Amino acid sequence: MANLAVVTSVAGSSSSSRTSQPALEARGVTKRFPGVVANDAVDFDLARGEVHTLLGENGAGKSTLASVLCGLYRPEEGQVLRNGAEIRLNSPRDGLAHGIAMVHQHFRLVDRFTVAENVVLGHKSLSFVLATNDIEDRVAAITQEFGLPLNPRAVVGDLSAGERQRVEIVKALYQGAEVLLLDEPTALLAPPEVENLFVTVRAMTHTGKSVVFVSHKLGEVVDISDRITVMRGGKVTGSVRRGEADVRKLAELMVGREINIVPRRAKSPMSDVLLSVSQVHLERDGAEILSDINLDVRAGEIVGVAGVAGNGQRDLAEVIAGLQTPQQGNVTVCGTPTARSGALGARRAGLAYVPEDRLGTGLAPAMSIVDNMVLTRERGFLVDRKSALAESEQFIRQLEIKTPGPLTPTRKLSGGNAQKVLLARELFAVSGARVLVVCSPTRGLDVGAVEAVHALLDEARDAGKAILMVSEDLDEVMTLADRVMVLYRGKITLEQPGTHADLERVGRAMAGIAS
Amino acid sequence: MIVLGYRVRMEQRLSTPRSLLVMVPVFSVFFALVVGGIFLAATGHPPIGTYLKLVDNGYTSFYGITDTLGLATPLICTGLAAAFAFRMNLYSIGQEGQLYLGMIGGAWAGIALADSLPTLVAVPVVLLFGAFAGAMWVAVPALLRARLGTSEIVSTLLLNYVALNLLNYFIFGSTGFFRDPTTSFPQGRPVAESARLSPISFFTDKVTNTYPTFFIAVILAVVLFWLMRLSNYGYETAVYADSPNTARYAGMNSAWLQSSVLLISGALAGVGGAMYVVGPAGKVDPGLLQVGLGYAGIVVAALARYNFIAVIVAAVLFAGLRTGGNALQISSDPVPIAIAVVLQGAVLLFALGGELFRRNKVTISRVQAAAT
Numbered sequence: 001m002a003n004l005a006v007v008t009s010v011a012g013s014s015s016s017s018r019t020s021q022p023a024l025e026a027r028g029v030t031k032r033f034p035g036v037v038a039n040d041a042v043d044f045d046l047a048r049g050e051v052h053t054l055l056g057e058n059g060a061g062k063s064t065l066a067s068v069l070c071g072l073y074r075p076e077e078g079q080v081l082r083n084g085a086e087i088r089l090n091s092p093r094d095g096l097a098h099g100i101a102m103v104h105q106h107f108r109l110v111d112r113f114t115v116a117e118n119v120v121l122g123h124k125s126l127s128f129v130l131a132t133n134d135i136e137d138r139v140a141a142i143t144q145e146f147g148l149p150l151n152p153r154a155v156v157g158d159l160s161a162g163e164r165q166r167v168e169i170v171k172a173l174y175q176g177a178e179v180l181l182l183d184e185p186t187a188l189l190a191p192p193e194v195e196n197l198f199v200t201v202r203a204m205t206h207t208g209k210s211v212v213f214v215s216h217k218l219g220e221v222v223d224i225s226d227r228i229t230v231m232r233g234g235k236v237t238g239s240v241r242r243g244e245a246d247v248r249k250l251a252e253l254m255v256g257r258e259i260n261i262v263p264r265r266a267k268s269p270m271s272d273v274l275l276s277v278s279q280v281h282l283e284r285d286g287a288e289i290l291s292d293i294n295l296d297v298r299a300g301e302i303v304g305v306a307g308v309a310g311n312g313q314r315d316l317a318e319v320i321a322g323l324q325t326p327q328q329g330n331v332t333v334c335g336t337p338t339a340r341s342g343a344l345g346a347r348r349a350g351l352a353y354v355p356e357d358r359l360g361t362g363l364a365p366a367m368s369i370v371d372n373m374v375l376t377r378e379r380g381f382l383v384d385r386k387s388a389l390a391e392s393e394q395f396i397r398q399l400e401i402k403t404p405g406p407l408t409p410t411r412k413l414s415g416g417n418a419q420k421v422l423l424a425r426e427l428f429a430v431s432g433a434r435v436l437v438v439c440s441p442t443r444g445l446d447v448g449a450v451e452a453v454h455a456l457l458d459e460a461r462d463a464g465k466a467i468l469m470v471s472e473d474l475d476e477v478m479t480l481a482d483r484v485m486v487l488y489r490g491k492i493t494l495e496q497p498g499t500h501a502d503l504e505r506v507g508r509a510m511a512g513i514a515s
Numbered sequence: 516m517i518v519l520g521y522r523v524r525m526e527q528r529l530s531t532p533r534s535l536l537v538m539v540p541v542f543s544v545f546f547a548l549v550v551g552g553i554f555l556a557a558t559g560h561p562p563i564g565t566y567l568k569l570v571d572n573g574y575t576s577f578y579g580i581t582d583t584l585g586l587a588t589p590l591i592c593t594g595l596a597a598a599f600a601f602r603m604n605l606y607s608i609g610q611e612g613q614l615y616l617g618m619i620g621g622a623w624a625g626i627a628l629a630d631s632l633p634t635l636v637a638v639p640v641v642l643l644f645g646a647f648a649g650a651m652w653v654a655v656p657a658l659l660r661a662r663l664g665t666s667e668i669v670s671t672l673l674l675n676y677v678a679l680n681l682l683n684y685f686i687f688g689s690t691g692f693f694r695d696p697t698t699s700f701p702q703g704r705p706v707a708e709s710a711r712l713s714p715i716s717f718f719t720d721k722v723t724n725t726y727p728t729f730f731i732a733v734i735l736a737v738v739l740f741w742l743m744r745l746s747n748y749g750y751e752t753a754v755y756a757d758s759p760n761t762a763r764y765a766g767m768n769s770a771w772l773q774s775s776v777l778l779i780s781g782a783l784a785g786v787g788g789a790m791y792v793v794g795p796a797g798k799v800d801p802g803l804l805q806v807g808l809g810y811a812g813i814v815v816a817a818l819a820r821y822n823f824i825a826v827i828v829a830a831v832l833f834a835g836l837r838t839g840g841n842a843l844q845i846s847s848d849p850v851p852i853a854i855a856v857v858l859q860g861a862v863l864l865f866a867l868g869g870e871l872f873r874r875n876k877v878t879i880s881r882v883q884a885a886a887t
Contacts, residue, residue, distance in 0.1 A: 323763065343766030353764070361764050364757040375754065375765045379747040 021084030023048045023210045024069060024100065024179050029078035031064050038064040039075065040234040046179065046212055049205045053213040053221045056231035057254055057446050062214050063105075065231070066181045069212065070102035071095030082179075101172035102181040105188075107164045111157035115139065118156050119171045142173050146203045147196070161310075162193035169200065180204065181212045186220060188309065192511070198224050218250055230254055264458040265499060266482045270298035274350075274466035275320070275435045280329030280339070282315055282490075289315045290326070290490045297466040299434065302457065304481025304498065305470040308510055312490035313470045314356065317439050320468065321353040322346030333435050347376060352426035352433035356440040356470075358415070362422045365411035369396070369403065372410055373425055395424040399456070416449025423453065427460050436460060439470045454480060474506065488512050524878045539869035540818065544832075547861035554857050560850050568846065569855075573839025580835075581717065585724035585795065586806075587827075587834035589614065591732040592787025593812025594819065594826040595739060596649075600667075600780040602743075602821045603756045607777055609656065609671030610784040611809025612678030613649035617788025619682065620648025622693060622799045625706025625792055637710040642731070642789045649785015650778045652678065657777035661770035667777065679804065686801050693799045703798030712793050726794035733827055735786070740823040752776060784809065806837075814863045833859065 022045040031039040038061045046052045054062040067073040069080060071089030079086050082098050089095050092102065109118045116136045136152040143150045148166040156167060165185060172180055182201075186194045201211050201224060215221050221228060222245045229239040230253040238253040240246075275297040282290040290312050297303045307313055318324040320331055322343040331339040336349035346353075359365040363372050373388040373395075392406035399420045403413055410418050419441065426436060441457065442450040457480060461467055470487075471477050477484055477498075484501045486494040486509040494509040496502060552562035572579045593610040600607040624644035629637035652674060659665035685693040687701045695704045714723045743749030755762040755772050762769055791803060815833050819825035840855020 321764075322766070343764070347766065355764060357760070360758050361760045364754045364761045366757045367753065371750070371753075374750070375761070379750065381747055382745050383747055383750045 022046055022081070023050075023083060024212075025081040025084075026065065026069060027079045027081065029065065029068055029075045029080070031061075031068055031073055031075045037234050039068065041078070042231070042234070042236055044069075044229060044236070046210050047226075048210055049208050050226045051201060051205055051211045051213055051224055053215060053225040053228045054231060055215060055218065055221055055228050055250060055254060057216055059446055060216075060231040060254075061234040062216075062231050063183055064234075066102060066183055066212060066214050069095075069179075070100050070181050072102065096175050096177065099176055099178035100181070101175060101177035101179070102183060103165065103168040103172060103185065105184040107168055109156045109164055109167060111155075113156055114152065115150055115154050115156060115159075115167050115170070116152040118167055119152075119174050121171075123175065139170060139174065142170050145207075146170075146173065147199050149196075160193075161188035162196065165189070165197070166200070173204075177209070179210045179212070181214065183214045184216070185213070186215065186217060194220060216254075218247055218254070222247065222250075263479050263498075264454060266300055266302070267462055268300055268464075270300045270482075271464070272299055273297070274299050274334050275437075275468060276330075276332040277316075277320060278330050278332075280316075280319055280326045280331065282312075282319060282324065282326045284315075288490055290319065293329070293490075293492060295468075295485065295492065297435070297468050299464045299466050300461055301482045302461050302467040302469055302480050302498075303483045303485065304477035305468065305485045305487050305492075306474050306477045306506060306510060307470075307472065307487040309472050311487050313472070313487055314439065315490075316487065317353065317355070317437050317468075317470050320346070320437050321351065321355075347433070350432055350434045352376070352436045354419075354422055354426050354436065354438040354441060356443060358418050358422055359411055363410045363418060366409050368407045368409055369401075369413075369421055370406050372421060376425060395421070395428070399424055399452070414449075416445045416452065419445060419449065419453055420456075423456050427456065427465070434465055436465055436467045437470070438467065440472060441469065442471075442473065442476060450476075474503075474510070478503070478506075486510055521879050535873050539873050540866060543818075543865035543869045544862055546865045547858055550861040550865075551854060551858040554854055555850070558851070558854070560848065560854075565843065565850055565854075569836070569839035569843055571839075572842030572846075573835035573837075577717075577719075577721070578723070579838060579842065581715075581723035581725040582838040583831060583835040584729050585714075585726060586808075586838055587830045588726065588729045588732050588794065589787035589791050589808050590811055590815060590830040590834050591729075591736060591827055592790065593784050593809050594815035594830050595732075595736055595812075595823060596780045596784035596787070597813045597816035598819060598821040598823060598826055599739070599783060600776060601816055603752050603773070603776045605660070605773060605776055605780075606668045607653060607656070607671045607780055608668060608810070608813060609653055609674050609781070610812045611807070612671070612675035613652045613781045613784035614788040614791075614809045614812075615678040615682045615803065616652040617645035617649040617785030618791050618796070618803060619685065619693065619788070619799055620651075620785060621645030621789030621792040622703065622706055623648075625710035625797075626692070626704055629707035629710035632707075632709055634709045634712070637707065638712060638793050641706070641710045641793050642786055645785045645787075645789020645792065646782035647785065649788065650782040652785070653777050653781030657774040657781075660777065661774040675809070682799065682801055682804065685799055695798070703796075703800055705798045706792060710793055711797050714794075724795060726790070728790040728794050732787075732790065735783070736823045736827050743823070748775075784812065787812075811837075811859075814859065817863060818866050833862075836862075 025045040027043055029039050029042045030037065042065055044065060054065060056062045064073065068075050071092045071094045074090065080089060081087065087098055095101065110121065116132065116139045119139050120135050139152040148170055150163060150166050150170065156164060185197055189197065204211060213221060213224060226242050227239060228245055228250065230237050230250060232254060273296045277293055277295045280290055280293040293316060295303065305313060315324060319326050322338055322341060322345055325340055329339065330337055333346055333349035333351045338346040338349050355361045364375065369392045370385055370388045373392050374383055374385065389406055395401060396403060396406060401417045401420045403417060410421060413421065426433065442453050445453065457467060469480060478501065481498040484496045484498050484506060485492050486506055488509060494506060496506065548566065555562040555565050573583055574580055593614055596610045596613065621641045621644055624641045628640055632640065653671060656667050656670035656674065659670055660667045685691060686703060693703055695702045712727050715725050715727060716723060751767050752772055754765065755767060755769060759769060787808065811833060815826055815829045818829040836855055836858055840852050843850040844852050
């Protein structure tokens with residue numbers, strides 16, 4: 001049912017005008033969602049063979065614009081032009097017909113299929129019996145041309161995040177994409193994989209393909225982009241060319257004011273060790289996940305664990321929280337050994353835990369703020385919602401949580417407000433919790449919410465809590481931690497004081513390079 | 516989707532307006548009646564007149580409503596059983612088998628234990644044994660689900676057939692404990708008189724088919740409603756149903772939650788079977804096989820959107836269609852019972868179809884003319 005409702009308003013646009021016209025252009029695009037204007041009269045253009053980055057905070061509207069450009073969303077106002085001719089896109093399939101493809105942040109692949117099968121999935125001109133060999137040959141040809149090392153016969157479920165992304169890119173190229181929209185392509189990649197991706201992007205632009213690179217990571221986009229357009233609050237706030245890009249200026253365009261990251265450190269002297277992990281060793285399915293982990297966290301201290309995703313951070317947090325039992329080693333919370341007493345045992349010993357996945361792990365998404373407040377406390381035969389209601393109302397006032405009321409389901413809250421609910425419960429509501437394990441506390445939050453969360457953690461530290469913060473965001477670790485550790489392949493490979501950490505060494509340790 | 520030049524789009528609703536919660540079931544029933552009416556007209560029966568007769572036979576006449584309440588009694592139980600499990604995303608469809616086992620377990624207690632007991636004790640004992648037998652019938656699927664993650668849909672469904680054959684064997688295939696020894700006619704051995712309740716006459720001298728167990732079923736639904744709302748157990752099951760990861764994070768025991776919910780669901784269906792024993796049957800009665808109250812319970816739960824109080828209403832509504840349909844069959848202008856079954860099926864289909872409108876907003880717009 002891919003009716004192409006294509007309107008050619010510019011009569012006689014011929015191939016002669018192709019070179020001068022932008023490959024893809026948005027004019028005055030406006031897209032509204034209930035309660036927000038995600039794109040407000042946005043102009044954007046992409047030349048042939050260009051890498052044009054859309055930079056902005058979460059919620060700035062860059063993914064929305066990319067979705068409009070690929071046909072996923074239809075704008076309320078404005079036009080999309082391809083080689084100077086207006087096109088109307090009713091679906092991503094229409095976009096593909098015009099050679100426009102988007103690689104989403106969350107991959108849309110079938111785990112059980114091979115690379116080749118995933119590449120042709122949804123392709124319209126497939127024979128009844130798949131010509132597997134032909135397809136695999138063509139896939140192999142594409143992977144070679146664009147420097148995307150992949151085995152067409154590998155099963156997608158066995159691939160790493162970086163490899164899956166390559167499958168998505170190969171899929172787009174196989175379908176004849178000339179314009180590729182990459183939505184946060186580096187979010188799940190380790191630094192070497194990011195390098196690989198950049199090689200591929202350059203290979204694509206060499207053959208005349210154009211790339212829109214959507215990102216909120218300032219540092220990396222400067223290298224790859226020919227142009228950078230910054231968005232904020234649904235509007236374009238500025239655009240710079242390669243060579244003019246200045247990280248400070250871009251940052252200001254992103255957040256709309258001068259950013260002034262003040263490191264927050266412990267103000268009062270630290271006292272007793274409240275959390276102690278010694279010689280912890282964790283295996284799963286025969287693979288070593290954590291090995292010989294030793295760490296202490298004192299009252300009034302934040303210890304930051306940095307590392308690239310997938311190096312055992314989550315498992316470390318879960319071991320401490322009692323959700324996984326290590327094969328060897330001990331965890332002590334406020335003097336009580338807890339490694340083998342489960343989640344409830346760890347909590348009773350005084351542990352609070354804020355997992356990375358807020359909605360869906362830390363909070364029950366369809367349940368109200370009040371119901372979520374009682375999640376980690378001791379409950380009798382009947383649930384005491386009366387005191388939880390009072391508590392919720394108090395937190396909503398104190399932490400300025402934006403919500404219609406305490407009975408609102410948490411999934412309707414923004415990321416920042418959901419995190420405030422979760423932090424409030426774990427920091428203040430859990431009676432007697434003196435140790436806090438917190439994972440990626442500001443992932444996906446906007447600048448204002450990041451500051452609020454950091455202030456909360458800082459306040460808790462001043463109040464004498466022992467905090468272990470696991471985060472993939474190195475800036476965050478460097479801003480808050482009194483001590484910095486690097487976790488690489490399940491081992492702590494580096495420990496430095498937060499106040500004078502050698503950033504270069506930390507970065508190298510995260511990439512697994514021994515210094 | 517494009518239909519006749521119009522684009523029909525579905526968009527997920529952010530929130531459901533309250534009015535829709537009422538409108539959807541009302542329209543489901545309405546459209547089901549329209550579909551049934553087409554069948555009636557096609558078979559040469561006046562739709563409106565037949566419906567009026569059906570309503571009278573099922574709901575408004577004295578014997579109609581009392582028959583309906585009697586039939587609704589075990590149906591409330593199986594409806595509660597289905598709703599209880601489905602709320603936890605456990606799709607047990609074993610209510611039919613658990614109902615039979617409840618009848619068998621209840622009858623066993625009624626024959627073996629009730630003789631020397633006063634009615635006030637004997638009836639609860641029969642009901643408890645029915646509940647226990649129903650729970651035991653789902654124990655293996657519950658264990659498999661909680662320990663190995665085996666789909667409860669398949670295991671509970673298969674056990675329905677086992678229960679059916681077990682019931683047939685007790686009455687038709689053997690001359691054992693449950694078979695009436697006083698006659699060669701294959702029928703169940705009657706339970707002790709003390710384990711029977713007499714029908715409610717509703718302040719008349721008529722003999723009805725409504726038994727006091729109807730009120731027990733209603734009280735059960737209300738108690739369940741409040742208990743699941745206020746208790747820690749209700750809270751934990753709600754968290755688990757919403758997000759198993761959150762339940763794990765909070766240290767809840769998911770194996771216990773899954774298996775206990777299935778066991779309680781089995782017990783609820785089992786009580787329904789035992790109510791049949793203390794009420795109209797008084798023995799193991801294979802007549803229960805014909806009624807399909809276990810599967811109907813799933814329909815009732817779906818209509819009630821898994822709300823325990825609404826189960827009462829849905830069960831009475833559903834039972835009325837059945838008794839009304841039965842009465843039509845033997846009226847002067849007999850209408851096939853199949854019409855009543857078509858109606859039931861149509862109600863369910865439209866109710867489930869209505870979910871689509873509850874969750875999604877449908878927008879219809881003209882497709883822009885191509886290439887002008």
